[in-house]
Amino acid sequence: MTGAPAEAVPMVSFRGVTKRFGTLAACDDVSFDVAGGEVVALLGENGAGKSTLMKTLYGIHPPDGGEVLIHGRPAAFARPADAMAAGIGMVFQTFSLLPALSVRDNLAMAWPGTPWYLGKRGRNVRGALAHLSQLAPGINPDARLGTLSTGEQQLVELAKVLNLDARLVILDEPTSVLTPAEAERLYGLIRAIAADGVAVVMITHKLADVEACADRVVVMRRGRVEGEGSAAALSRAEIVTLMMGRTARGDDPRGLPEKPPLPARPRPQLLLRRVSTGDQTSDARDVTLTVHRGEILGIAGVTGNGQTALAEGVAGIRDLTDGEVLLDGSVISRRRLDPRRKLHIGYVPENPRENGxxxxxxxxxxxxxxxxxxxxxxxxxxxxxxxxxxxxxxxxxxxxxxxxxxxxxxxxxxxxxxxxxxxEPREALLMVFPTMGLDITATAFVYDRMVAAAAAGAAVLWISEELDDLLALAHRIAVIREGRIMAEWPVTPGLTRTEVGASMTGGPT
Amino acid sequence: MRIDSTARPWPFSAVLLTTALVFFAVAAAFFAAIGQSPLKVMTDLVLFAAGDGFSREETLLKAAPILLCALAAAIPGRLGLISVGAEGQLHLGAIFGTAMVLSMPGAPAMILLPATLMAAACGGAFWGAIPGWLRGRLAVNETITTLVMNYIGVLMVNALVFGPWRDPVNLGWPATARFPDAVDLPVLPGTRLHLGLMLGALLALACALAFSRGIRAERVRILAMNRKVGETFGLSFPRHAVVLMALGGAVAGLAGIGEAIAIQGRLQPGLSLGYGLTGFLVAWLCGHRFLPILLVSILIGGLLAAGDALQLYAKVPASSAVILQGLLFVTVLAVPGLLQRRTA
Structure with missing residues (x-):
């Protein structure tokens, strides 16, 4: 990690910035500096005010109090366009890109003023494409944006921002949508941008982001700056304590609960017999599993390998093409099930805002x-x-x-x-990616409840891609790949991440 | 999402007032353009719509089918369905009702009238249930199917009255025999206000109640707002689609037989003066809320009634009432949106 170059005047200074929504102070007297060439991780839980703070700078929510200095001069932007003109670029969590258009068209849209006769060959678009080819040489500018992976789309968005000659780049939860490999690449790019003298603010709630590429850490909680310091000097536990405002449980910085003991005489409670929802790789195919009373069975797998179909099949929302699901001996799901027989089990679907x-x-x-x-x-x-x-x-x-x-x-x-x-007590509980997008406190809460349900006797079927969590909390782990169960192990201290991970990706074991 | 504490939406009364002013300005411009004195025509309009007992009755009579057709659009609208099928359902209601009348012409009113109304409701329900089923089970767009089935419904009436149901006594004029007196709709004593209107008002009130409280209303709301979650809990969207489309159709069917009985006294072409579409617009104008629908239907009824009177007495073409209605819809739909846009 490179140290931030010492500058007399910081690139951006927040001075007592306050933003209220009604009676809620989303940001309360926030002050800190960001220097050019420095990567600042702005940490905090969901709702701590990180995004709001950045939006006060970006002209989306003008602050109610305090001020923002750019190069020591007060700046108040009424609109994002003004902030962009002043060299501030923001990459949002949900991108401002149109999936139906090509990469080139998307980049061209950032300059609506470009004369039509220059079309998509204007200087700005060429500049953005140059940035893009630097960031990701593999992206074809004429490909439809929707065909790119989420990580690639994020890079397109980043190229758009960099081409504005941004001196400050704000990234809002940049790694939440990325695969680990894509995140690694992004870390490298962020370091490279900072090396060019650009100030980077990365809004995040992941400690991995901090360790991978931040120079300095600013932690916010309930709208206030709770602490700041150099990334190297703060330990994981210290950061977590600042974020959560209490000492995390035990030595586990994630605050995971204890795994519940298995009942002495395991009794099968939830049975999947040759469950199929179709024959695509995104369908469940011939899945046979048994979950006992009080047991947590973790299904590990890379997203998109039939988890959604399997869960909806078990929950009785999707018709099975073959097989059946039994709860305590009676069929709860199969082909063309009477809709009134749905939901005998607790079901926490993926993407709860849409599906729950x-x-x-x-x-x-x-x-x-x-x-x-x-x-x-x-x-x-x-x-x-x-x-x-x-x-x-x-x-x-x-x-x-x-x-x-x-x-x-x-x-x-x-x-x-x-x-x-x-x-209410349930015979079985089905959870699908239940902690996706949640912060540490909420994640710990979800796991608490899952463990409590198992302890109360529910058979828990838990679909996840968080390998560490699965190894910590599940009694058994099964791996799903292309809709099929590829392997199944009882969780013992001997079972490693590598072994499960290899099975998930189909690599050599 | 942009939350800006300084931008305050216009108060409802201000929106209403501005919309009314804009409408009167546009309407005045229209009358000036066709060489009429705007002030005089508009005064006449109000007088012909509500000036005396006769015109008030005329207004309410015109309002009845509009009200029923608006309900027919609003009921499935509560599930998020966009049904433009009231016109066809109205014609099917008239066909089924007429079939009942023709099948037992000698029956006493006590039996004939309820049976006819029931049959008409069933006819409309049948015509509504088909697109409901197609939408629910096969995800066929209900707006298209209801639109197309309108043509079928209208043409079926034509086919019947030009063919098997034509009364030979009519000497080639396409219409059924005159309905027996037993099927006459009861009227409010001393007025011409018949059962159809009262039924419409009662149905509007009943719908307002039924769709605001109770477990069925909750289920409809859940399915309308998030079908997937509703289905997760075992609520059936297809079943709701069929039932609500059928209910809407039944109401439109009543409008059909009501027009046939009360206005023509027989089944003949030209049964509806575009009531289905007008009702659809009223329902959307009111955001599928039943009490506003009741009021707006009467307003539109007044406009149409006054249009007829204008033609007779003021030598203004009757179609100007329809144009006025169009201007009203456009203003009411456009002005509030434009006001909010300016604020944002």
């Missing part, structure tokens, strides 16, 4: 979805105070029963779904 809640309806209604489906009138459901209590118990914030579920943050949406799915 009705965004426009209240928290109370979302908690009651099962009762509504079972034709229980309002009088036979939880009372308002019970709802409020359940929300508090699962730490759904804010715990307002009448609030629309879509207004919750990602972590709170997941807590809401888990409150519904594990609030």
């Amino acid at each position: 809640i009705v965004a426009g309806l209240s928290l109370e209604t979302n908690l009651a979805l099962r009762s509504i489906a079972e034709r229980k009138g309002a009088s036979r459901r939880m009372t308002s105070s019970e709802v409020a209590q359940r929300l508090a118990e699962y730490d759904v914030r804010p715990p307002e029963p009448a609030r629309a579920a879509g207004t919750l943050s990602g972590g709170n949406v997941q807590k809401l779904v888990i409150a519904r799915e594990t609030g």
Whole structure:
């Protein structure tokens, strides 16, 4: 890691920046500097105010108090276009790119003023393409953007920003959408950009990002700067403590719970018999698994290898083309199942905001979805105070029963779904990538509940690609690849990441 | 998402007032363009629509089929379906109802009238259920199917009244025999206001109630907002699509037989004056809310009724009422959007 070059005037200084939404202070008196050539990791949990702070700089949310200095001069941008003109570029979590257009067209769109007769051969587009070929020589500028991987799309977005002669580049959770290999490449690129004297702010909640490429760390919590220091000087545990505001459990910086003990006499509870949903590699194909009472069976696999189909088949949402799923001896899913027989098990789907809640309806209604489906009138459901209590118990914030579920943050949406799915005892629990996109606290919470459900006797089927977590919490691990179960092991201290990882990718064991 | 605390949306009353002013300005320009005094024509309009008992009755009579057709669009609209099929369902209702009348012409009113209304509702429901089923099970776009089935419905009426149902006494005029008195819709004593209108108003109130509270309303809302989550919990979108399309169709079917009985007294071509489309626009204008639909239907009814009167007494073409209706829809749909845009 290179040290930041000493500069008399920092590239950007935040001086007491405050931004309020109603009564909530998203940013509260935030002050720190970013120097040219320096990579600052802006750390914090979901909702800590990191993104909001950067948006005050970028002209999306003008600050209510304090000021931002660029090269020592006060700057207040009313619009992102003004910030861009001043050399500030932001790469958002959800890209501002159009999948249907070519890479070239997407880059051209960044300069709407380009005269039509220059078309896509204008200087700006050529410049951006030059940047792109530096970042990723493999990307064909005439390829349709939608055909690129997420990582490649991010690079296109980055090229667009770099071509603005940005002196400050802000990356919002850049690695959350990347595969490990793509993340590695991005780390290298960030270092290279910084070496050219550009200041980089990386918004993140991943400690891996910090270790890989940050010079300095600024930790925010509840809108305030909780601490800052050089990345080399702060330990993982110190950063986690700053982020979470309490000492993480045990020595595990991720705060994982203890694995629950297996019952003395294991009894099969959830059975998958030759379950198939089709014959594509993204379908479940001939999957046979047994999950016992109180057992956590982890399904490891690279995303897109039939996990979604398998989960929806087991949950009874997708018709099986073959095989059947049995819960406690009775069939809960097979071909053309009566829809009224759905959901005998707790089901935490992937992407809960899309698949787990009705965004426009209240928290109370979302908690009651099962009762509504079972034709229980309002009088036979939880009372308002019970709802409020359940929300508090699962730490759904804010715990307002009448609030629309879509207004919750990602972590709170997941807590809401888990409150519904594990609030009452279940025979079986099916969780699909349950911690994707969640911060450390929320992740620990999800695992707490999963372990508690198993301890209470549920058979837990847990689909994940977090190998370390699977090894720490599952009793057994099965690997799914191209829709088939390729291997299955009991988790013992002898089972290694490498062994499971090799099976996931089909490499030599 | 942009949350800007300084941009405040216009208050509803201001939007309403601005929209009304813009509409009157546009309408005045239109009347000036066809060489009429805007002020006089518009005063006449109001007088002919609501000036005396007769015109008020006329207004309400015109409003009845519009109201029923608006409900027919709004009911499936609550599930997020875009049905433009009220016109066809109206014609099917008229066909089924007429079949009942023709099959037992001598029956007493006590039996004939309810049976006819039931048959009409079934006809409309049948015509609505088909696109509902296609949408639910096969994901066929319901807007297209309902649109196309409108033509089939209208032409079926033509085929019947030009063919097997033509009354020979009519000497070649395509229409069925005159309906017996037993099927006359009961009227409010001392007025011409018949059952159809009251039924429409009652249905609007019932829908307002049924779709705002209770477990069925919740299920419809869940499926409308997130079909996948609803289906995760075992709610059936296809079944809801069929049922709501059929319910909407049944209501439109009542409009059809109501027009045949109360206006023509027989089944003949030209049964509907575009009530299906007008109703669709009313429903969308009101965001599928049933109480506003009731009010706006009456407003549009007044416009159409006044249009007829204008032609008779003020020598203004009756079609100007339809143009006025079009201007009204455009203004109401465009102005609030433009106001919000300026604010954002």
